[in-house]
Amino acid sequence: xxxxxxxxxxxxxxxxxxxxxxxxxxxxxxxxxxxxxxxxxxxxxxxxxxxxxxxxxxxxxxxxxxxxxxxxxxxxxxxxxxxxxxxxxxxxxxxxxxxxxxxxxxxxxxxxxxxxxxxxxxxxxxxxxxxxxxxxxxxxxxxxxxxxxxxxxxxxxxxxxxxxxxxxxxxxxxxxxxxxxxxxxxxxxxxxxxxxxxxxxxxxxxxxxxxxxxxxxxxxxxxxxxxxxxxxxxxxxxxxxxxxxxxxxxxxxxxxxxxxxxxxxxxxxxxxxxxxxxxxxxxxxxxxxxxxxxxxxxxxxxxxxxxxxxxxxxxxxxxxxxxxxxxxxxxxxxxxxxxxxxxxxxxxxxxxxxxxxxxxxxxxxxxxxxxxxxxxxxxxxxxxxxxxxx
Numbered sequence: 220x221x222x223x224x225x226x227x228x229x230x231x232x233x234x235x236x237x238x239x240x241x242x243x244x245x246x247x248x249x250x251x252x253x254x255x256x257x258x259x260x261x262x263x264x265x266x267x268x269x270x271x272x273x274x275x276x277x278x279x280x281x282x283x284x285x286x287x288x289x290x291x292x293x294x295x296x297x298x299x300x301x302x303x304x305x306x307x308x309x310x311x312x313x314x315x316x317x318x319x320x321x322x323x324x325x326x327x328x329x330x331x332x333x334x335x336x337x338x339x340x341x342x343x344x345x346x347x348x349x350x351x352x353x354x355x356x357x358x359x360x361x362x363x364x365x366x367x368x369x370x371x372x373x374x375x376x377x378x379x380x381x382x383x384x385x386x387x388x389x390x391x392x393x394x395x396x397x398x399x400x401x402x403x404x405x406x407x408x409x410x411x412x413x414x415x416x417x418x419x420x421x422x423x424x425x426x427x428x429x430x431x432x433x434x435x436x437x438x439x440x441x442x443x444x445x446x447x448x449x450x451x452x453x454x455x456x457x458x459x460x461x462x463x464x465x466x467x468x469x470x471x472x473x474x475x476x477x478x479x480x481x482x483x484x485x486x487x488x489x490x491x492x493x494x495x496x497x498x499x500x501x502x503x504x505x506x507x508x509x510x511x512x513x514x515x516x517x518x519x520x521x522x523x524x525x526x527x528x529x530x531x532x533x534x535x536x537x538x539x540x541x542x543x544x545x546x547x548x549x550x551x552x553x554x555x556x557x558x559x560x561x562x563x564x565x566x567x568x569x570x571x572x573x574x575x576x577x578x579x580x581x582x583x584x585x586x587x588x589x590x591x592x593x594x595x596x597x598x599x600x601x602x603x604x605x606x607x608x609x
Contacts, residue, residue: 419578423465
């Protein structure tokens with residue numbers, strides 16, 4: 220056994236060659252431990268073993284140099300990676316900023332496009348001549364008369380006529396009423412057990428001028444718990460040749476070449492079984508040369524006590540052709556449209572009169588059409604008949 224010099228011990232500081240002293244289990248380079256556990260110094264190493272280890276010292280030095288080089292490379296790579304991470308963080312931040320700028324730019328672009336669209340629409344509006352306003356042929360203004368029974372003179376006022384319309388007898392079932400909100404209505408009272416034109420009204424009120432195209436808009440309301448019976452007539456308008464009675468196209472009479480009428484009725488399964496199971500239905504009701512009492516059903520039930528908005532539109536045909544129009548719109552939905560109407564054979568026959576042809580019936584003297592209870596039908600203030608302006 221050979222004791223190591225201090226230089227040799229230092230040389231073996233990281234060597235793991237075991238101590239040759241049997242009781243010691245420590246690697247060379249640490250203090251030797253005796254059998255009793257006491258530390259001694261130095262370790263016991265055979266010189267032959269030391270010589271073998273020393274002969275490998277150049278290899279160890281080369282390995283140490285390699286380790287040192289690898290550590291230096293690692294340090295350099297770590298520094299490079301840190302620099303790259305810093306640059307990557309900067310790049311990510313810049314990308315985030317660019318994305319934010321892009322979001323702002325897209326919002327600005329959307330705003331600009333909306334502005335352009337608005338301006339384009341406005342330019343188009345300015346460049347397009349406005350559609351001509353409809354010409355009013357007749358209107359009903361109930362503010363012209365007091366609430367209460369309507370007279371012939373009052374009828375003249377509400378329809379803008381210079382004179383009274385017919386006689387007080389014609390209007391004896393009509394009163395002007397108002398809802399709690401102030402809205403006015405022209406009310407036709409229908410008493411229990413009554414039917415026929417004697418308990419209603421049938422007359423013509425002249426338009427400002429005769430036309431080929433008329434559109435009537437009004438709001439209708441049946442009284443709560445209205446007794447529908449078989450049905451009845453509602454307001455519309457009539458066409459005449461000059462000098463012809465405005466009521467010619469009614470009463471089951473063929474008007475021939477001198478007249479036509481475009482009106483509305485309410486009907487029930489009692490009068491038309493095909494309407495079942497509906498309780499009632501409105502119908503576009505018309506007369507024309509060779510045609511009387513014609514119905515085109517809406518087949519949509521109406522409710523008592525609820526206002527119903529109606530638009531009745533009619534366009535004259537070309538004489539000799541069935542190319543006229545009849546349309547009935549209920550609460551904004553067109554339920555009837557016939558573009559093959561044979562309204563006239565004479566080009567001088569034109570829409571000329573408001574036609575308040577209103578009564579229960581059907582044929583006069585038919586009990587099934589009579590009112591089962593007292594009731595009323597209201598027409599709201601603002602009834603209007605127009606024609607497109609030239």
